[in-house]
Amino acid sequence: MRLNKRYINKIIVLFLICFIIPKSYSQNNTAINLFDSANYQYSKGNYEKAIQLYESVLNTNIEAAALYFNLGNAYYKNNQIGLAILYYEKAKKISSNDEDIEHNLMLANLKTEDKVNQLPELFLTNWINNIANLLSEKSWSIICIIMLCASLVMFAFYFSTNVVIFKKIFFYIALILFIKAIVSFFLAQHQYSKLKKNNSAIIINPSSNINSSPSEKSTKLFILHEGTKVDITDEDNDWMEIKLSNGNVGWVKKADLGRI
Amino acid sequence: MIHLISLNNKMLRLRIFFSLFFSALSVFLFAQKFTAQASKNIVAVGETFQIAFTLNSSGGNFRPPVLNDFDVYSGPNQSSNMSFINGSMSQSITLSYIIAAKKEGKVTIGSASIVVDGKTIQTNPISIEVVKNSAAAQNQQQSQQQHQNNKSAVASENGGDNIFAKTIVSKSKAMQGEQITVTHKIYSRYQLVDLKNIKFPDYTGFWAQDVPGHQTIQVTNENIDGVIYQVGELKRSYLFAQQTGKLEIKPLELECVVRTQSHRAPRDIFEQFFGGGYEDVLIKAKSKTVIIDISALPKSSQPEGFSGAVGDFSFKAHLSKDKVKANDAVNLTITISGKGNIKLLDPLKINFPEDFETYDPKISEKITAGANDVSGSKTFDYLIIPRHEGDYKIEPINFSFYDPSKNKYITLPSPQFNLHVEKGDAEPASPVTFNPKSKEDVKILGNDIRYIKTNNVEFTSVNSYFFGSLIFYVGMITPFFAFIGFLLIRKKHIAQNSDVIAVKSRKATKMAKKRLALAEQYLKSNDKELFYSEVFKALFGYISDKFNIPLADLNKDNITAILKSKNVSDITFKQLIEIIDKCEYARYAPSAVSDELPTIYSNTVDVITKIEDEAK
Numbered sequence: 059m060r061l062n063k064r065y066i067n068k069i070i071v072l073f074l075i076c077f078i079i080p081k082s083y084s085q086n087n088t089a090i091n092l093f094d095s096a097n098y099q100y101s102k103g104n105y106e107k108a109i110q111l112y113e114s115v116l117n118t119n120i121e122a123a124a125l126y127f128n129l130g131n132a133y134y135k136n137n138q139i140g141l142a143i144l145y146y147e148k149a150k151k152i153s154s155n156d157e158d159i160e161h162n163l164m165l166a167n168l169k170t171e172d173k174v175n176q177l178p179e180l181f182l183t184n185w186i187n188n189i190a191n192l193l194s195e196k197s198w199s200i201i202c203i204i205m206l207c208a209s210l211v212m213f214a215f216y217f218s219t220n221v222v223i224f225k226k227i228f229f230y231i232a233l234i235l236f237i238k239a240i241v242s243f244f245l246a247q248h249q250y251s252k253l254k255k256n257n258s259a260i261i262i263n264p265s266s267n268i269n270s271s272p273s274e275k276s277t278k279l280f281i282l283h284e285g286t287k288v289d290i291t292d293e294d295n296d297w298m299e300i301k302l303s304n305g306n307v308g309w310v311k312k313a314d315l316g317r318i
Numbered sequence: 319m320i321h322l323i324s325l326n327n328k329m330l331r332l333r334i335f336f337s338l339f340f341s342a343l344s345v346f347l348f349a350q351k352f353t354a355q356a357s358k359n360i361v362a363v364g365e366t367f368q369i370a371f372t373l374n375s376s377g378g379n380f381r382p383p384v385l386n387d388f389d390v391y392s393g394p395n396q397s398s399n400m401s402f403i404n405g406s407m408s409q410s411i412t413l414s415y416i417i418a419a420k421k422e423g424k425v426t427i428g429s430a431s432i433v434v435d436g437k438t439i440q441t442n443p444i445s446i447e448v449v450k451n452s453a454a455a456q457n458q459q460q461s462q463q464q465h466q467n468n469k470s471a472v473a474s475e476n477g478g479d480n481i482f483a484k485t486i487v488s489k490s491k492a493m494q495g496e497q498i499t500v501t502h503k504i505y506s507r508y509q510l511v512d513l514k515n516i517k518f519p520d521y522t523g524f525w526a527q528d529v530p531g532h533q534t535i536q537v538t539n540e541n542i543d544g545v546i547y548q549v550g551e552l553k554r555s556y557l558f559a560q561q562t563g564k565l566e567i568k569p570l571e572l573e574c575v576v577r578t579q580s581h582r583a584p585r586d587i588f589e590q591f592f593g594g595g596y597e598d599v600l601i602k603a604k605s606k607t608v609i610i611d612i613s614a615l616p617k618s619s620q621p622e623g624f625s626g627a628v629g630d631f632s633f634k635a636h637l638s639k640d641k642v643k644a645n646d647a648v649n650l651t652i653t654i655s656g657k658g659n660i661k662l663l664d665p666l667k668i669n670f671p672e673d674f675e676t677y678d679p680k681i682s683e684k685i686t687a688g689a690n691d692v693s694g695s696k697t698f699d700y701l702i703i704p705r706h707e708g709d710y711k712i713e714p715i716n717f718s719f720y721d722p723s724k725n726k727y728i729t730l731p732s733p734q735f736n737l738h739v740e741k742g743d744a745e746p747a748s749p750v751t752f753n754p755k756s757k758e759d760v761k762i763l764g765n766d767i768r769y770i771k772t773n774n775v776e777f778t779s780v781n782s783y784f785f786g787s788l789i790f791y792v793g794m795i796t797p798f799f800a801f802i803g804f805l806l807i808r809k810k811h812i813a814q815n816s817d818v819i820a821v822k823s824r825k826a827t828k829m830a831k832k833r834l835a836l837a838e839q840y841l842k843s844n845d846k847e848l849f850y851s852e853v854f855k856a857l858f859g860y861i862s863d864k865f866n867i868p869l870a871d872l873n874k875d876n877i878t879a880i881l882k883s884k885n886v887s888d889i890t891f892k893q894l895i896e897i898i899d900k901c902e903y904a905r906y907a908p909s910a911v912s913d914e915l916p917t918i919y920s921n922t923v924d925v926i927t928k929i930e931d932e933a934k
Contacts, residue, residue: 124771196784
């Protein structure tokens, strides 16, 4: 029994280290200063200045949901709806369950000109998405590890005790925790892959021609206006093949798009 | 109804006539009116026209005016008219002359007088403009000759100078919203019989108000460059431009039927005699396109809230009550009256307190097109229902308009209205109506994005993910290693525990070694005396603890008895006694003990272990 306890202690310490390490090194002072002065400019109504400062924070290669959200707000106030939507979508990608982001994105989308009918999502996909969106990739990963440890500790108890009733209880708890660990693993992976793949994009040019092939001379299929969300399906030099949520496909210039 | 008309072409002795027929009836008559009228106000020299003097009662002693400047062709011709309507009688007498002017210029026909009931009544003098003898007059004069000669001077089909339509505008340059009078006229030197298919232009770009009363077309004479035209005013409208730039009024088109001298000879003498030999000719007439240049109202001094009113207006605002109970209705009436584009006035913007329930105003208007301009009034009636008690104020309402005659904007303010709302009746009158005093939804005044986030911002470097990172894998794998480690240790543990005796003796040895910890120290420092005494103490202490006997009561004898009773074997017992003996001996003569200290030590451990194992 005593040996067992010593191992648990070790595991706990290991976890504490896991949490502390990424948090401590990411705090960057210059970035925070830039961010604060950007917020100040925003509050004064100098949206263009605020946009510059927010962009300079992004240039230091760090990101935060709040940073994208604020930048989106600044673009919105500066009447650049396409860019506002792009940054709201970026914020949403990091913090998928934020009500403020949802609200502003909804308002920004009201200002877009194109109405693209969205194909309805499958019930199950929708359901999984909703559950996965409750927490971030990081949180699900940590939950997965905690559940795994707890489950193994319970198995250890199950092996240690000789009383039949305790054995049963420990076994079932351990089993449930283990299943939970597996579920959280997949949810974490779901969130992770969603973050990793960036094949969604927003039209940021006020009016973009969508051509039938990656060439200026090709037939113009349709026109999209800023703020429309598209999926990137292919790439060719300066051109991207996009697919709209209603199924339309065409080629657009890279510069007209902003990847989420 | 009895209609009695007598017409006499012959001259009668008026005095006799009047006295015989009408003096008796004069009792029934009321206000007497004696008027003079000429059939034409502009005539050519030699052109015949009629003057008529009409009296609406009976009278006598008629004196015609002096007509020295005229040739009297016929007259006085008398006609009288009497009618009974529902028992009351009315009558009139007309005396007429057909005359022609002798020379051109302005000629006045003096007053005629008549005596009615002993009083003399006079007509107004009539002035007649006489112009040079023109073609038209010649036409008329020469008609007899033409008739005879079979040569006619009938106008060509398109009318030419003899018949034309004209669109007359009062201004060719105007401001947006300024009144422009447009008149459509037909000019003819022939006798107009009928007008057909009149196509009035639509006034694109204008708001038009037609002057009513053109169902019948009044024909007047007009002198244009010495030529007399019959002029008919077809339509008169007031236009208000609604846009700027050059606006066109499209031509007026119509077909005129005119009576002209027939080309052919009269069929017989009767036709000639009874005015035959004329024929009706259809002539098309078209006016020219008129262009009006509309300029915008000055932008620079335009007051706030100006909504395009142009003209001369007055403005009145009135609140029906200044004290009211909550949920009772109040009316705010705004009346704008004056001249100008009154029809185009929009409801004024009024800042009602947010909490008031307001409805769109009821708009009523009264617009009349007069002889010179459009005037009238427009009323906006606002229904307001205050829902909560308190003192409210309605900010002054400003009405702005542009006055083209003064070339400036004028703003008329209303006073500020104060409304005191008292607590309404506790219960609404009808139980069915929704009680507005109950909870109300929060009024959404605007919609805006949420404010930026400034606190608790967690920055991470771009593309740093926890899932899939090294720490994540370590975190995932370590617990498994720990678990496997735990299982291995546990397995070893179980294997050791399976040999019961070994476990027991190991435990006893451990315990003995613990008791002999001090002795072991002395052994190492080779302190014989202390070593023996400690071994002795440890043994006695052990036995005392093990068998629960106080230390003071212990001696070799009762140890023997106890160990025997606890089934300790003789060998063990002997070994114990031997050690105790050695210890006692060494205490008194330490140098005499020859045994090596380690041997004593290991024997003692052995003994304790054995007792531990054997004692039950």
